[in-house]
Amino acid sequence: MTPETVHLIERLYPEIRDDLLVALVGGVVNEPILFDDKVDFYPLAQPAQGVRSITGTATLEAGQPPQRFFQRDIDFEYSSGDNAIIWLEGGTWPDDDSVFYVDYFAEGSRSPLTDINVGSVGRTICEAIGREMAVVYQQVNETYRSGFIDTAQGRSLDLVVSILGITRKTKDFAVGQVTFFRDPAVDGGISIPIGTLLTTAKGEATFVTTQLRTLQRGQVRIDVPVRAGDASRGEVGLVAADSITVLVQPIAGISRVNNFEPLALAAEDETDEDLRSRAKAALRGLGKGTLAALIQVIAEQRAKLTEVWEPNGPPARQTPPGIVSLLVESEPERFPSLQAAVAQTRAAGVQTSLVARYIFFKPRLTVSLIGDLSDSNKAKVRNDVIDAIRQAVEALGSGEAIAASAVLEAIATVKEVATNETGQPIVRFLDVMTWQADVGQPSTADLTDALVTAMQSVPPTDLAAQKAAIDQVLLAEGPSLVPTGQRLPNRSLIQTLDGNPAQDGDIEAAEFQVIAEIDGQPWWIVLDLDPTDVLLA
Numbered sequence: 001m002t003p004e005t006v007h008l009i010e011r012l013y014p015e016i017r018d019d020l021l022v023a024l025v026g027g028v029v030n031e032p033i034l035f036d037d038k039v040d041f042y043p044l045a046q047p048a049q050g051v052r053s054i055t056g057t058a059t060l061e062a063g064q065p066p067q068r069f070f071q072r073d074i075d076f077e078y079s080s081g082d083n084a085i086i087w088l089e090g091g092t093w094p095d096d097d098s099v100f101y102v103d104y105f106a107e108g109s110r111s112p113l114t115d116i117n118v119g120s121v122g123r124t125i126c127e128a129i130g131r132e133m134a135v136v137y138q139q140v141n142e143t144y145r146s147g148f149i150d151t152a153q154g155r156s157l158d159l160v161v162s163i164l165g166i167t168r169k170t171k172d173f174a175v176g177q178v179t180f181f182r183d184p185a186v187d188g189g190i191s192i193p194i195g196t197l198l199t200t201a202k203g204e205a206t207f208v209t210t211q212l213r214t215l216q217r218g219q220v221r222i223d224v225p226v227r228a229g230d231a232s233r234g235e236v237g238l239v240a241a242d243s244i245t246v247l248v249q250p251i252a253g254i255s256r257v258n259n260f261e262p263l264a265l266a267a268e269d270e271t272d273e274d275l276r277s278r279a280k281a282a283l284r285g286l287g288k289g290t291l292a293a294l295i296q297v298i299a300e301q302r303a304k305l306t307e308v309w310e311p312n313g314p315p316a317r318q319t320p321p322g323i324v325s326l327l328v329e330s331e332p333e334r335f336p337s338l339q340a341a342v343a344q345t346r347a348a349g350v351q352t353s354l355v356a357r358y359i360f361f362k363p364r365l366t367v368s369l370i371g372d373l374s375d376s377n378k379a380k381v382r383n384d385v386i387d388a389i390r391q392a393v394e395a396l397g398s399g400e401a402i403a404a405s406a407v408l409e410a411i412a413t414v415k416e417v418a419t420n421e422t423g424q425p426i427v428r429f430l431d432v433m434t435w436q437a438d439v440g441q442p443s444t445a446d447l448t449d450a451l452v453t454a455m456q457s458v459p460p461t462d463l464a465a466q467k468a469a470i471d472q473v474l475l476a477e478g479p480s481l482v483p484t485g486q487r488l489p490n491r492s493l494i495q496t497l498d499g500n501p502a503q504d505g506d507i508e509a510a511e512f513q514v515i516a517e518i519d520g521q522p523w524w525i526v527l528d529l530d531p532t533d534v535l536l537a
Contacts, residue, residue: 008140008141008144009137009140009141010137010141011133011134011137012068012134013130013131013134014069015053015055015068015069016130016133016134016137017126017127017130018052018053018103019103020126020129020130021052021116021122021123021126022052022103022104022105024111024113024116024122024126025105025109025111025113025114025116026106026109026110026111027052027103027104027105027106027109028044028045028046028048028102028103028104028106029103030055030101030102030103031044031045031101031102031103031104032099032100032101033085033099033100033101033102034097034098034099035056035093035094035095035096035097035098035099035100036096036097037093037096040086040087040088040089041082041084041085041086042084042085042086042087043082043083043084043085044083044084044085044102044104046106046107047083047106047107047108048078048080048083048104048105048106048107049104049105049106049107050078050080050104050105051072051078051085051102051103051104051105052103052104052105053069053070053102053103054069054070054075054076054085054100054101054102054103055068055069055070055100055101056068056070056094056095056098056099056100056101057094057095057098057100058070058092058093058094058095059095060092066095067092070091070092070094070100071091071092073088074088074091074092075087075088075091075092075093076088076091078104085102146160147160148160149161149276149279149280150276153272154272157272157275157276158275160279161275161276161278161279164279164282164283166275166278166279166282168269168270168275169227169228169266169269169270169275170266170269170270171265171266171267171268171269172233172234172265172266173227173228173232173233173234173237173265173266173270174207174227174228174232174237174238174239174263174264174265174266175210175225175226175227175228175263175264175265175266176225176226176259176261176262176263176264177223177224177225177226177259177260177261178198178207178209178223178224178226178244178257178258178259179221179222179223179224179257179258179259179260180192180213180215180221180222180223180224180251180254180257181220181221181254181255181256181257181258182215182219182220182221182253182254182255183253183254183255184255186252186253186336187217187333187336188217188253188332188333188334188335188336188337189214189215189216189217189333189334189336189337190214190215190251190252190253190254190336190337190340191212191213191214191215191301191337191340191341192209192212192213192214192215192222192224192251192254193209193212193281193341193344194208194209194210194211194212194277194278194280194281195208195209195278195281195282196208196209196224196247196249196251196344197229197247197248197249198226198244198246198247198248198257199244199246199248200239200243200244200245200246201243201245201246203246204236204239205228205229205232205236205237205239205243206228206229206231206232206248207226207227207228207229207232207237207244207263208226208227208229208278209224209225209226210225210226210227210274210277210278211224211225211274211277212277214337215253215254217333226244226259226263227266227270228263237263238262238263238264238265239259239262239263240262241259241260241261241262242258242259242260243259243262244257244258244259245257245258249343249344250343251340251343251344252336252339252340252343253336253337253339253340254340291308291310291324293345294324294326294342294345294346294352297341297342297344297345298326298328298338298341298342300341301330301334301337301338301341302330302334303328303329303330303334303338304328304329304330305326305327305328305329306327306328306329307326307327307440308324308325308326308327309323309324309325309326309440309482309483310324310325311323311324319482322351323351323353323482324346324351324352324353325352325353325354325355325440325482325483326342326352326353326354326355327355327356327357327439327440327483328354328355328356329356329357329398330356331524332356332358332394332524332526333394335354335356335358338354339354342354353482353483353484353485354485355437355438355439355440355483355484355485356437356439356524357398357436357437357439357518357521357522357523357524358436358437358523358524358525358526359434359435359436359437359490359493359514359516359518359523359524359525359526360434360435360436360437360487360526360527360528361393361402361432361433361434361514361525361526361527361528362432362433362434362527362528362529362533363389363407363429363431363432363529363533364429364430364431364432364433364533364535365427365428365429365430365533365534365535366427366428366430366535366536366537367381367385367411367417367425367426367427367534367535367536367537368417368418368425368426368427368536368537369381369416369417369418369536369537370416370417370418373416373536377416378536379531381414381416381417381536382531382534382536383531384414384416385411385414385417385534386527386529386531386534388410388411388413388414389407389410389411389527389529390527390529391410392406392407392409392410393525393526393527394527396516396524396525398516398522398523398524399516399517399522399523400516400525401513401514401515401516401517401525402513402514402516402525403497403512403513404429404507404510404511404512404513405510407427407510408424408425408427408510411425411427412424412425427510428508429507429508429510429512430508430535431507432494432502432507432512432514433489433491434489434490434491434493434494434514435487435488435489435490435528436487436488436490436493436518436523437483437485437486437487437488438483438484438485438486438487438488439483439485440482440483440484454469454470454472455469455470490518493514493515493518494507494512494513494514495512495513495514495515496511496512496513497511497512497513
């Protein structure tokens with residue numbers, strides 16, 4: 001639901017009461033007038049003795065409910081000489097192009113009832129009727145909201161989720177916490193979705209996560225609340241500590257799971273919010289494996305899908321059955337969590353390959369230190385140097401090159417690194433290696449073979465026919481290789497500052513850069529640096 005549709009009809013008691021009172025004395029109720037914020041003068045349709053009230057829509061702050069009532073002499077005034085509504089400067093005006101409604105007392109009314117003051121019989125009856133009508137409006141709204149998973153509560157929510165075959169878990173389902181551990185080789189945030197399935201080592205009991213958790217970058221472990229599955233109700237789910245060790249569907253970046261405390265029966269039934277989250281997770285699961293589901297989860301992770309290879313795609317984008325390859329545009333530090341989200345969304349038996357335009361950059365260098373350090377301190381300095389370079393690389397955007405000078409500036413922030421008389425860190429680049437990710441570009445060999453084949457059927461003396469055959473090959477939509485994401489060596493990405501291929505002397509003199517553009521496409525630079533690549537002198 002949206003804020004615009006959360007209420008079927010919203011009418012408050014003061015609004016209903018004023019409508020009844022104006023109708024009782026023969027006035028005009030809810031005369032609609034279209035508002036234009038360039039105009040502040042609005043004549044009424046009939047001569048009026050006075051205006052009772054004006055209602056409409058005025059959005060004051062984003063996320064807040066709109067104002068419905070406007071105040072006389074603050075927001076508007078009635079000009080009897082012009083028989084018109086005049087909106088006042090500094091007051092609250094209706095939203096542009098919205099409709100406001102005017103209740104006013106018409107001249108020449110023949111109603112026998114004229115007393116609508118507080119305490120009069122007519123007003124008392126209108127107030128009683130208005131209160132009952134306001135209650136009916138609220139009851140109708142509550143019935144309307146009870147039909148949607150976002151707004152239904154209690155028994156109504158039980159009936160809504162029963163369409164998916166889901167029932168509320170009661171107190172006799174065991175609850176507890178399971179700790180998820182990061183794979184040291186994986187960096188970045190890792191999302192653990194609601195409904196992640198876990199089991200004991202022998203599969204005697206199953207459990208599902210009940211809340212979304214994200215393992216932040218640099219965080220080694222995180223505790224996630226779990227509840228026993230439908231088949232593990234009661235005593236079956238009361239497992240001991242160190243029993244839940246199996247992650248049924250692997251999550252990229254998670255190495256292992258374990259419960260350090262035994263599970264216990266819940267103190268209360270499943271809450272509306274937990275039941276609502278579980279039903280939404282099940283509903284999303286119904287669409288798993290579809291391309292639409294994969295596109296949605298990629299968008300939710302703030303990434304962009306640029307190309308798709310699938311079995312039902314065009315010839316240039318076809319893959320074998322059961323294999324889907326996706327080329328995405330994503331920041332490198334978000335890529336592990338994106339992989340995990342896609343792995344959770346894909347259907348069982350579908351192999352999903354996620355690739356991005358990444359250039360992997362590995363400098364091998366020698367760093368001079370101040371004084372003599374112990375082995376443990378040297379290991380810390382290596383990590384500090386790697387972290388400093390990584391921060392410099394992660395600050396780059398798509399298509400932005402990394403220069404040797406930026407690497408030196410990053411290393412200079414490590415206080416244990418020695419500097420020369422000009423304040424530059426004493427660093428020597430031994431070598432620089434670069435790779436590009438395989439994103440499915442057509443191979444040169446395929447193009448060469450196609451040209452040779454085309455030229456064999458053309459007379460060698462017919463230049464026009466030869467040109468036509470070459471154009472046919474070059475303009476045809478040939479088969480594209482399915483991306484593998486593997487690293488392909490590409491030393492041409494290492495250039496001098498003026499754009500020429502960098503030589504060993506340029507690298508040693510730190511007068512080079514790693515470009516981040518291939519065939520006019522922007523790529524991301526990713527640091528691939530191990531402690532063994534940093535030598536300390």
